[in-house]
Amino acid sequence: MKSIARHFLLVAVVAAGACQAHAGPADDVAATATAFFNAQNAHDLETVSSIMANSEDFLLVRGPALVWGHDAVVKQYAELYKGVWAVKTDGKPPKVVMFNDTAAETFVPVTFTVGPREGETKEFALNVTQIWVRNGGNWQIQSILATPVKPL
Template identity: 35%
Template sequence: MTILRRHGAALGLAALVTAAVSGRDALAQTTSTGAGPPEARTLFERFVAAQNAHDAAAVEALLWDSPDFLWITRGQAIWGRTAAMERFRALYTGTWRLEPDMAQFRTMALGPGAAQLFVPVLFTIGAAGQPGQPARFLMNQTLRREGDGAWRMASILPIPLPRS
């Protein structure tokens, strides 16, 4: 059952991304300034601030509390908020800093309770005791509105860019 739920969530995410890329309605809602919910930018800015402060409790509050939360990192799928937070806490023992290019931040509504965001990010990442190394990523996140009206991150998909 867990495998089916996880595969179903992955297929659902793939469908959302496909709709975002090729769906006429989704593209019609996208602009260079962002046509998704204004809360998406605020949520992402809070996420960056919490990540850079290594504030695990603040990051955890921004993630969807579900075993179907998905973070794909270094080719590995991490399922569930609990597992994601374990990984974030381990990364926080070293260098972990995000610098998004907010001039290129974009959002699009995927429906009344879902949105997609995109922003290029410079990560500085390093193991504890080691100097951080910069790496550029295209950050993609799927957001969902909860029953209380708050937006949460349902998936995180950073795509690494080749070194220039």
């Protein structure tokens, strides 16, 4: 009986290790989302640009403003990065909803700190929802919806 119990324990340990060794699509999306926020904090426009789908259908929604197209959004980030731009998440992995093997959505509550390089900064909370598509072997953002958090 002890050898059967040991066998099942060994199988469970090996299976758990195999699950940790191979990340699934949701883990890949979460890791890429985290890399996107880290690149924003580093003002690494090249990485930010590469994580966003290079499409005229790319959409950034910031409050009432709609910005269409990868290049227009990259241009906007380049301007914002000239000043203070910091994104702080709650430290938890992004919530990922897989639609299928090639499409997903992430949700991340964040606090943005923005402002001119010299001068007063503003801090505000947003809920950021991103739609992701698999492009080749990479996950890329197709749209970003940043919704201000307001008390009810």
